[in-house]
């Protein structure tokens with residue numbers, strides 16, 4: 001076990017799906033995995049390991065924000081040997097062409113700061129998804145007939161933003177959506193030589209102010225889990 005994950009050695013699979021919400025980890029494990037067992041409940045950040053079509057998979061909550069995700073991703077990679085980490089989450093759309101329920105595959109993740117900022121000093125690192133995972137996720141989403149956008153997203157530090165000028169700059173440069181975790185996940189994947197991808201469903205829209213009804217959230221979240229699993233094992 002580590003400081004923040006109570007799993008025993010070997011209880012975490014090499015492939016890890018990371019929703020922000022631990023209760024979504026529970027739902028996804030119960031819905032998609034065979035033989036799912038609870039392997040972490042430290043601080044209520046639930047993690048489960050089971051199999052999907054014979055492949056071992058762990059679904060571990062990351063919490064909200066890059067500092068939280070950074071703790072779990074570091075320990076999953078460094079202490080448990082995770083090799084593929086796929087964030088399955090939701091985001092706020094920043095472009096008119098992106099609609100509620102669409103899926104976004106984050107090719108890159110821009111940020112103002114990340115937990116790695118002090119590490120890089122003057123280097124302006126470009127956090128980027130693993131191309132093979134991205135390509136396979138795209139294929140899986142197309143096969144499901146889901147409207148999918150691939151491009152840059154913005155990983156923010158705050159949900160209640162006070163900088164509308166930032167949104168304008170991001171939108172002007174084609175940023176598709178905002179969330180709060182992917183940039184650090186991609187940075188850690190590059191640092192430790194593992195694969196990472198963020199598959200996001202659009203649950204709110206910063207331009208139209210629409211929001212995904214809670215009744216629809218489960219269906220769209222399920223599509224994301226399937227896209228992530230197919231990308232990981234295709």
Ligand SMILES: Nc1nc2c(nc(Br)n2[C@@H]2O[C@H](CO)[C@@H](O)[C@H]2O)c(=O)[nH]1
Nearest residue numbers: 020064065090091092156158159179180
């Ligand atoms: N900053 C930000 N985060 C968002 C937004 N919409 C969503 Br869903 N999120 C994500 O949802 C959580 C906040 O509700 C965070 O973990 C973010 O990744 C948004 O409009 N802004």
